[in-house]
Amino acid sequence: MQPYKLLVIGMDGATFDLILPWASENRLPHLASLIRKGTSAFLRSTVPPMTPPAWASFFTGKNPGKHGVFDFIELKPGSYDFRFTNGGSVQAKSLWRLLSEAQKKVGILNVPMTYPPERVNGYLISGLDAPDEKSSFTYPPDLYKTLREAIGDYQIDIRHLGNMRGDRERDLTLQAFQEIEERRGAAARFLMEKYPADLTVVVFNATDQVQHHFWHYMDPQHPQHDPVGAKKYGQAIFNIYRQVDEQIGNLLQTLPEDTLVFVVSDHGAGATSNLGLYLNHYLHQIGLLNFENKSLSKSWLHQSAEKVDTLLRSTLSSKQKARLARLFPRLRTKLESWAAAPLDWASTRAYVNEAYIFSPSIWINLKGRRPQGVVEPGKEYEALIQFLIEKLYQLKDPDTGQQVIKKVYRKEEIYHGRYMDQAPDLILSWWEENSFTVKTSQVERIGLPVLERDTSPIVGGRDLSGAHRLHGILIMSGGPIKQGLTLSEAQIIDVAPTILYLMGRPIPEDFDGRVLTEAMEEAFTREHPPKYQQDKESQGERSDTGYSEEDMEKIRERLQGIGYLD
Template sequence: MAAPLLVIGLDGATLDLVRPWAAEGRLPVLRGLMQRGTWGRLRSTVPPATFPAWTSLVTGVNPGRHGIFDFSARVPGTYRVRFVNGSHRRAPALWTRFSAAGRRVAVLTVPATYPPEPVAGVMVSGFDSPLATAIDGSFVHPRALYGEIQGLVGRLPFADFQEVDTGPGWHADALARLLDGIERRTTLARTLLVRERWDAFMVVFGESDTVAHHFWRFHDRRSPRHAPGPFGDAVRHVYEALDAAIGTLLAAAPPDATVAVVSDHGSGGAGDRVVHLNRRLAECGLLAFTRRTPAARLAGAARGIALRALPHRWLGGLVRRLPAAASRLESAHRLGGIDWRRTTAYSEELDYHPSVWLNLRGREPEGTVDAADYHTVRDDVARGLLEWRDDAGRGVVRRVWRREELYRGPFVASAPDLLVELARTDGYTASCLRSGGPGPALRRLAPHEYGSGKGSGMNGSHRRHGLVVLAGRDVRAAGEIPAVEILDVVPTLLALGGLAVPEELDGRPIEVALQASVPLVADPVPAPATPPIDYGAAEERDVRARLTALGYLEPGA
């Protein structure tokens, strides 16, 4: 009989920190797992962004097959975006496969899993938009469990505070809330773990990602943005709290459980260089700006007001209830001020997801590029980015991928035409920020910007390599292994859980970690056939007036 699985996700956790702190004895639980199991770097998706990375990890297929490329997706025939959620995933996940096999599962706060699926067990969804801060009853299956969660831990937060303004007092409050969030999630997970013998139990902690984004410059004395002060150990304190949480969950799990600790990507420092991709495209004659219209200026201001003024607990619910309005505002904020009739290529300028779209005739409403010229123009755009140099003659862009170089499957056309990896300077990433109009394509942050929050260049950024640690009865004590792919996690967990490993998956079992070889079989679980979840008019009406009053939604929208 297969041992039960305990899968613990640490969003953004990096071996660059775990390895030395484990060796120093600061992370004793992780150190013990590493000593008796197999561990190494986990190579994430490109880009290493939360939604596509976690979705790839739990499905074993690339974004071209599961369809999740970002928090948002383009609305066909428009320049607008819409927020996506777990119902847009087009491939079965780990828990789907266990449920289909008649196994019992518990799934807690895995990103991109809203709305919850009717699994054979319980599911508490993860955040479904970048604005979600805590669960409500709609996140829970069965819904009756929500009342018990409220009684047990009260609010179950993600990042239960605004991350835009990071002024005086913000960091002390944020650190306290991160540590409190770890404690609440651990309490819930432990309570459910001891309730029954689950065949597969998965929980994801997001605090390791949030602390890296906002506290890296305090931790890293080499950072160009380094700031000495009382928060120099904040990142380590969060990692230590997570290590203790893993210990609590191990103690609650069956003694024969197989344990996997995984992260969707790693983390590192952001430097003081800012890149504006649309300004670079304008320098190359590929994009033209128009005068910033009052509506576009209002969109940016309204978005900022909403992020600052709205009680933060409302934001995720409003995105879920008014997705069309939220997507219109987000779209205007990202792409306002572009003269489409004179534009060949453009970027949404997402800091965590640098990419470029062609203004393609027949796809974009004011497209200028003929389909016959697609490949030639795309190559010209890539060349213009790769030829970009700073004042010291260093390349600004390390690599440009055509989307078909990264992705395979029926949803490749939903990806940006070009994916961009910015070059690091002395090991630190640049921040990709919104142009907002003409100006220098490359600049340095001013000192007062070093501690900026979301949307203005946070001081910690994603890295492609996360981590994987495996331990248990059926896991070899192989120690450190070469880097493996994020797509290899699910095939390995299926093998350890005694389920069939489909040959159709993009990933393969990590053979060096397994005691026995694993045969591959035809996939017994079909892809989801149900359409994505739509939002009804009744859900919108109850918050429309509130949004309008707060400037998040234009009157009459």
């Protein structure tokens, strides 16, 4: 088999719900051509469909239980505190490491969960988990200097995304999206020409970010649609898709002959729900969680922590914020790691970490796992899980009477592997249509209904109007790939083994994904059946995140700006 070279283009959060109608009108000509000349599929993401586990599964071919990344945060062992995940959290060999070991050249640009950068046979420029451009986010280390000399300023991601309180700020944000992705495309073209690789991967972020903040302008069916703002911003999402489509066209012009092209997204997108669920209050109502008594009248400590938090969310520089965080580390940690209304751990059996409520999961306060764990492993744990599932399914929309939570997953249903103990105990399907949004506990709401419909306008930079969906996109084109085909099923874990196969490499036996042979001509797959091999070193060792306090503040600021942190 003559190995193919591949270009993989990532469009974070891209959805066929938008692409297919626009492509059919030829408004996205390059994506339309790739779809027409290749095979496409609605690509099932990880559960939950979040950037860190999804991209990690994309480049490892494994489920989160094997690679160890379940979301943007992970709980610190033996505590209730958390830390941000990054590439150092991924406990499985990456696609580019496997290829580097086989002496294949790789070029990786802006893939999430790649900081600190790995040593590869080629180059790697880390993605959104890199603190900023001053960090050591490239391999080789001097590559950033080379890149700046060639194309000018290169920016990892947009800064101060959470400041969009007016039209001027929104206009500047949209302009920044355009400029950053245009420069990203220029960087990709320069690198592809100067450092030719067998596998090149480049990810564009703006598709996801613009959807989070501008969906309610585009979508008349959004529960908080803004018809006035739609006159100015109704095309904001399309304009970003169009710009990325143009970048794709530019990249295709630089490709060597016989290079295959994949377009991938880590998850899909859709409207947020305006049905708020105060989940920790519900756990309190059903007798599984207790707030600290002193929280009924906010303690001096909590009031001070809130003031620190307000300053940390302000327009102070990252350096100033980091300095402030160092002065009040315990206040910030307490505010983030616990709920807005502090919990009485000694009488709490189940809880949600409210510092990160975009992707809510329920943790059991298990003995042996948490410092003040109260639930015994075994029968007590199993009985509690069953009770919780029953109670969660009983939540009904006060307006429609429909079940609020469509599916509650036990972690054993969706994960397997050596890192299962790091997964939350229950995952709630917040990504469904007409679902719910988890709200932070408020002391004054204790005893009030736990479900509340929000009819107020979206506040720019604070409220998200676009959420994630379970299915992203996959487009494959060139070589033996069938033309005009749509697959009935494909998962994000299938991408890595499919790439290895087309590059003439064996697939590690411990991959969870499969080769998408149905996307290829039968004669090709008959002549070249997939080969598998044992890879005894496919499991990595957890490394330190490498984040300083200042780095942590930069990551926190970025995630708050996107809307993932409360």
